[in-house]
Amino acid sequence: MAGEFDLIARYFNWPAQGEGVSLSVGDDAALLSVKAQHQLAISVDTLVSGVHFPVNTHPADIGHKALSVNVSDMAAMGAEPRWFTLALTLPEYNTAWLEGFSAGLKQAADDYGVDLIGGDTTRGSQTITVQIMGEVTPAAALKRSAAKLGDVIFVTGTLGDAAAGLALAQGDSSIYASGEKRAYHDYCIQRLNRPTARTVESRIIRQYAHACIDVSDGLLQDLMHVLKASQCGAVINTDDIPFSEALSSLHPPEQCLQYALTGGDDYELLFTVPDDQCDGFIKAMSEQQLSCQAIGYITDDAEQIINQYSHLLTATGFQHF
Amino acid sequence: MAGEFDLIARYFNWPAQGEGVSLSVGDDAALLSVKAQHQLAISVDTLVSGVHFPVNTHPADIGHKALSVNVSDMAAMGAEPRWFTLALTLPEYNTAWLEGFSAGLKQAADDYGVDLIGGDTTRGSQTITVQIMGEVTPAAALKRSAAKLGDVIFVTGTLGDAAAGLALAQGDSSIYASGEKRAYHDYCIQRLNRPTARTVESRIIRQYAHACIDVSDGLLQDLMHVLKASQCGAVINTDDIPFSEALSSLHPPEQCLQYALTGGDDYELLFTVPDDQCDGFIKAMSEQQLSCQAIGYITDDAEQIINQYSHLLTATGFQHF
Known part of the structure; x- marks a missing residue:
């Protein structure tokens, strides 16, 4: 079975596309620069199989949805979505599942123009937690x-x-x-x-x-x-x-x-x-x-x-x- | 059984102590202000019962450790820890467990001087994901x-x-x-x-x-x-x-x-x-x-x-x- 670091390198180490990313996946922390005059908007949502999507949902749909529901929180706050982290807990190293999930997540990242900048992979029951971060001017924030x-x-x-x-x-x-x-x-x-x-x-x-x-x-x-x-x-x-x-x-x-x-x-x-x-x-x-x-x-x-x-x-x- | 919003209000809605928090738990997103000349450092770690701590670990220890291991990433990056989110997946609404976990987490938040600014609670196998955020000047970042x-x-x-x-x-x-x-x-x-x-x-x-x-x-x-x-x-x-x-x-x-x-x-x-x-x-x-x-x-x-x-x-x- 391949290792945790191999899993990240293979499925989740995409180059950052947008601005503001000084350091991405692979260190103790990512480093970001928030635009001047802007606040950082942050939201986190967890998806659990059988609760937030039917158990037979295609992994590409799960990957896409995990990001979409978080980006939706940025839209609701009036914030421009910019970056996200992924905390992925999986019962096993399932290549087919990971390929599908990764493809759907990457598609959503491209659709919304956001960058994956860090995460954690652990073994356990399937749980997918995405934290989204965006930028908003205090005047535009929709509380x-x-x-x-x-x-x-x-x-x-x-x-x-x-x-x-x-x-x-x-x-x-x-x-x-x-x-x-x-x-x-x-x-x-x-x-x-x-x-x-x-x-x-x-x-x-x-x-x-x-x-x-x-x-x-x-x-x-x-x-x-x-x-x-x-x-x-x-x-x-x-x-x-x-x-x-x-x-x-x-x-x-x-x-x-x-x-x-x-x-x-x-x-x-x-x-x-x-x-x-x-x-x-x-x-x-x-x-x-x-x-x-x-x-x-x-x-x-x-x-x-x-x-x-x-x-x-x-x-x-x-x-x- | 009490609801999701009651759970957050009862166990995880602490007033922010530090600076920079414009909007905390309870909206679509939290709003933070990062200090001028500073970058935002971000890290996320998941703790799974039986993997990251023995299953019989006291919930107060689990709560304290969940935050400590994340704050540790800030220390390793040379960043000053400031804020965190909590994504908590639990199989049931267990009052004794939640009280212990919440007390340990709050103790750690006080120990390190960081504020809980958002999160998500979901039902499923126990998984605890904390994302920590801190501030660092580009010159001090320890890559x-x-x-x-x-x-x-x-x-x-x-x-x-x-x-x-x-x-x-x-x-x-x-x-x-x-x-x-x-x-x-x-x-x-x-x-x-x-x-x-x-x-x-x-x-x-x-x-x-x-x-x-x-x-x-x-x-x-x-x-x-x-x-x-x-x-x-x-x-x-x-x-x-x-x-x-x-x-x-x-x-x-x-x-x-x-x-x-x-x-x-x-x-x-x-x-x-x-x-x-x-x-x-x-x-x-x-x-x-x-x-x-x-x-x-x-x-x-x-x-x-x-x-x-x-x-x-x-x-x-x-x-x-």
Whole structure:
């Protein structure tokens, strides 16, 4: 069996592409230079097999997703993602798995323009921890606590696809689908396995928005984090929540809504924009053909989410414990 | 069972003590300010139960060690440790374990003056990943590649204690020991379970040394990393390798040497000082009553370690794969 250092050299020792890396993989620590006038934004997420992805997920998808969900946190903070570390715990030295994982991770690193600058490999049950680091000016940082009364609540993209994809991946109904239905299944599973961190959208959002969060645990739970931190409430026009053609075709509206509100793993951005900034924001997004949808507004009814019919909506999104 | 957010709030949401923390636990990312003229040093280490510590290790020791081994990487880089994140994967919400772990981790954070600024908690087999971040001026950074021909090789403290402690922890002989012998056993087990990162020593070392590494995998393997990166060789005066009174009392010299050369987990610093700087360095260390010992010197015999009797020493230290 090859050694730990061989494993790193073979699968994870890519030359740094971007600026700011003085010393990368292979010393006691990496050395980075953060741009002047910028703060360092840091986030860490662990993926566990069978919890954060189905056990039969392709290793390339796992590698790609491990980085995407972390880059998504940078997008949610309004930060430019720059560097990451990988702490990889594996039960065995499985060449096929490592090749797939490494390829997917490298693809994501290239997609987002971030550099792997260090890590650790250990033996044990499979656990994948990525820590992402980025740069942000203090003025652009999108804190959860920054939502203000009257802000319009937006989301990027569509919600609920990943939850529908998870139900498909855990069941076996997709095996029997064909034609258009099969394409919709594949779309939802792709949304689960290959989420796209909204870095492009974030560059516009951070010029207009007050608060922002990424939707990883379902719309209700993630919105509640913003409301708690900002000490306000929200009205959500559930009819305005955007669904994909695939999701709408596969499921009745109530099921789509359920997936969007309490399903996880969409990694879209949920953010609040001051009312008088909305026109400019929507124009800037549409000029770059980026999708966003207003779904409600911020109220002073602390930590309460109600829908347009004045019904209380309670967050029962995914919790790990 | 309490939720993920409750777990973080209860056990890991300590107020930041130091400077530079604009935003800590509880948002999509933490925000840090790195001092002007400084680089950010980053390292990550995972601890797996049964691999990096015996399964019966007290959770407070695990928490303390998880941070110490990471702070040790900062010391080895010549960096001042400042902030860390914790990615904690646990099979269950075990209050007693979490209380112990949290207390040990907090103790270490206080000991080293570092702040917990973010993390992730997930369900799965127990895996503890800490990422440490520190600040270093480019001139003070102690890279593995910086050893030069003729440099004197030093180590801090004593070597081999942790390996002896591991043998004791894995066996049952310590149960029957009493008196002085019991004290020696306890000392070695303490060295295994509560390693001290050499941050105080590092502040002097970085003023004098060329290359530095921490001894985590045994003297030979860690020295070999320096020699490979620096493209040089070394002569080691094995008679000069420092042993503790406890180790020397428990084991014959050959066994002490074996533990020091190929045992792991000592977390002492191994570093090279230019010959003409040694007097000043030794004086500075002794003024602060810090222990160090010259054990050899750097040669141009690429990547070869020989002892004073011209015998080749081969690194067979601990590898995870």
